[in-house]
Amino acid sequence: MRRLGAGIVSLAAFLVAWKLVTVIGGYPEYILPAPEVVAERALRAIGSGVLWEHTAVTLLEIILGFAVGAGAAILTGIALGKSVLIERVLSPYIVAAQAVPILALAPLLDIWFGGGLLARVVICALIVFFPIAIATMVGIRAADPLLAEMLRSLGADAAQRTRLLEVPSALPVIFGGLRVGVTLAVIGAVVAEWAGASSGLGVLINIANQGLFDTPLMFVALATLAIIGLAFYGLVVMVERRLVVQ
Amino acid sequence: MLSSRLIVALLAIALVACQPPAASETEPALRQVTLVLGFRPDVQFAPFYVAQQEGFYADAGLEVEIEHHQAPDVQRLVADGQAEFGVADATDVMIARTAGIPIRYVSTLYQSFPVALIGDTADVPAEPSGLAGRSIGTPGRFGSSWHALLALLDAGGLTEDDVTIREYPTFNQVDGLTNGDVELVTGFRNNEPLRLEARGMEVGLLTVDEVAPLPGPGMIVGDELLEADPELVRAFAQATAAAQAAVIDDTDLGFAAAEVAVPTIGEEPEVARAVLEATVELWAGEGFADGAIDLALWESGYETMERLGFIDGSVSLDEMVAPSVLGDAARSADSTS
Numbered sequence: 001m002r003r004l005g006a007g008i009v010s011l012a013a014f015l016v017a018w019k020l021v022t023v024i025g026g027y028p029e030y031i032l033p034a035p036e037v038v039a040e041r042a043l044r045a046i047g048s049g050v051l052w053e054h055t056a057v058t059l060l061e062i063i064l065g066f067a068v069g070a071g072a073a074i075l076t077g078i079a080l081g082k083s084v085l086i087e088r089v090l091s092p093y094i095v096a097a098q099a100v101p102i103l104a105l106a107p108l109l110d111i112w113f114g115g116g117l118l119a120r121v122v123i124c125a126l127i128v129f130f131p132i133a134i135a136t137m138v139g140i141r142a143a144d145p146l147l148a149e150m151l152r153s154l155g156a157d158a159a160q161r162t163r164l165l166e167v168p169s170a171l172p173v174i175f176g177g178l179r180v181g182v183t184l185a186v187i188g189a190v191v192a193e194w195a196g197a198s199s200g201l202g203v204l205i206n207i208a209n210q211g212l213f214d215t216p217l218m219f220v221a222l223a224t225l226a227i228i229g230l231a232f233y234g235l236v237v238m239v240e241r242r243l244v245v246q
Numbered sequence: 247m248l249s250s251r252l253i254v255a256l257l258a259i260a261l262v263a264c265q266p267p268a269a270s271e272t273e274p275a276l277r278q279v280t281l282v283l284g285f286r287p288d289v290q291f292a293p294f295y296v297a298q299q300e301g302f303y304a305d306a307g308l309e310v311e312i313e314h315h316q317a318p319d320v321q322r323l324v325a326d327g328q329a330e331f332g333v334a335d336a337t338d339v340m341i342a343r344t345a346g347i348p349i350r351y352v353s354t355l356y357q358s359f360p361v362a363l364i365g366d367t368a369d370v371p372a373e374p375s376g377l378a379g380r381s382i383g384t385p386g387r388f389g390s391s392w393h394a395l396l397a398l399l400d401a402g403g404l405t406e407d408d409v410t411i412r413e414y415p416t417f418n419q420v421d422g423l424t425n426g427d428v429e430l431v432t433g434f435r436n437n438e439p440l441r442l443e444a445r446g447m448e449v450g451l452l453t454v455d456e457v458a459p460l461p462g463p464g465m466i467v468g469d470e471l472l473e474a475d476p477e478l479v480r481a482f483a484q485a486t487a488a489a490q491a492a493v494i495d496d497t498d499l500g501f502a503a504a505e506v507a508v509p510t511i512g513e514e515p516e517v518a519r520a521v522l523e524a525t526v527e528l529w530a531g532e533g534f535a536d537g538a539i540d541l542a543l544w545e546s547g548y549e550t551m552e553r554l555g556f557i558d559g560s561v562s563l564d565e566m567v568a569p570s571v572l573g574d575a576a577r578s579a580d581s582t583s
Contacts, residue, residue, distance in 0.1 A: 193415075
């Protein structure tokens with residue numbers, strides 16, 4: 001209850017500060033709309049169905065991109081953590097891929113994967129991949145060597161040691177990566193839409209900004225993305241609390 | 247041996263001699279203004295570079311700083327007074343003004359609408375009605391490319407549901423065309439066709455000018471500046487129009503100025519020169535390139551934009567254009583005949 005109260009106070013303070021900036025700065029609506037203007041625009045966008053139409057597309061991209069990216073990252077992270085050889089072979093490529101600005105690569109990925117949902121999921125998954133893979137690798141390596149030795153002496157094979165010791169002990173670190181990854185999935189979906197899409201919140205931002213000159217609508221799309229990011233982050237934390245022994 | 251007094255005197259003379267020459271008190275100070283362009287430095291902006299480098303602006307009492315921003319920022323920066331002048335698509339001006347952004351279109355740069363549908367000659371229909379069932383690549387559902395595409399479809403009795411649209415928000419629709427992902431793309435007549443021809447394609451065009459005329463890009467200013475200082479706006483527009491006329495007369499002059507202002511021009515100088523020559527044709531239109539506004543064209547474009555749902559008619563044409571800046575010599579039957 002106290003946490004909820006703190007959240008409400010924080011949100012109220014943010015809205016007041018935002019309103020003050022618009023009043024003191026004297027910004028016109030097309031530069032920085034006031035919170036009540038954005039709220040009114042949000043109601044209209046919800047009423048017309050426009051907001052949901054675009055939000056549903058982005059949600060699907062985030063869920064699929066995160067699932068694919070996180071799944072691949074955890075498997076790769078386990079392999080990297082368990083095998084020095086695999087790490088030596090794959091690490092340079094993984095790090096180099098992370099260093100390449102995905103914004104530059106996204107238009108090409110869109111063409112390579114034929115546009116559509118598949119291309120957007122791939123772009124989103126690529127953005128999600130790195131922090132989760134590295135967190136998993138670090139977590140796997142941090143398993144207690146004495147416990148590993150004990151399992152070995154009890155005859156546990158590599159797969160059993162991974163399942164019974166390394167993955168469970170790595171969970172707190174893996175979830176650290178998942179927390180970062182899920183917020184990156186939101187960015188990934190928007191980047192993917194900016195590379196080529198007909199709908200989605202990234203497209204709505206472009207239409208509002210470049211097509212309609214509707215700055216309040218652009219803020220509605222941005223606020224929706226922020227809410228989605230917070231919701232998915234909260235979901236990951238909730239799952240973490242259930243799975244990880246504190 | 248030189249005495250110390252003589253050394254001090256020589257040093258004093260040397261110091262005085264090293265002082266920069268004082269500005270002539272009779273020389274009027276230039277007024278500093280900013281021009282924002284919605285694209286990276288490019289040869290198509292040659293009139294501005296010529297006006298800046300060849301003294302057209304200085305003769306008008308102006309020192310112009312050119313800034314390059316993203317296209318949709320131009321309207322906002324100009325409306326907010328962060329820049330005095332900008333270049334924007336006329337169709338975007340209609341939408342921005344309707345959305346409450348206080349800007350006015352004050353002079354025409356392109357007498358012909360620069361966007362066209364582009365493709366292999368065999369794929370480009372002779373009439374807009376032939377677009378039914380085609381796949382078309384465009385940057386997105388915004389901007390002059392989108393307006394031109396919908397205007398063409400409308401002229402052919404079609405809607406976007408009658409074609410397959412693929413979006414390329416990073417403006418790489420030409421890659422989609424050469425890759426075979428789409429049959430046609432929207433693009434600028436002074437750019438994409440030349441690059442496609444360089445790749446060996448026999449390029450065909452379907453333009454809006456004959457079937458669904460729309461006004462082309464031009465100069466915009468904020469309402470506040472236009473009201474407060476119309477002479478400044480006039481001086482800038484006239485100097486730009488004069489520089490543009492100079493480039494139309496002598497493209498070498500424009501190319502030389504662009505070579506100074508565009509860092510990448512040396513990479514493909516032949517293409518850049520071809521782009522400039524194609525751009526000059528779009529500026530001149532039907533031999534009318536003094537910056538004046540063709541109000542009849544604006545009225546027709548306004549009706550088209552309203553019919554397509556881009557504007558709702560709540561803001562009148564008078565509030566969007568200011569033809570009085572360069573005189574009321576809007577295109578008349580006499581000047582085009």
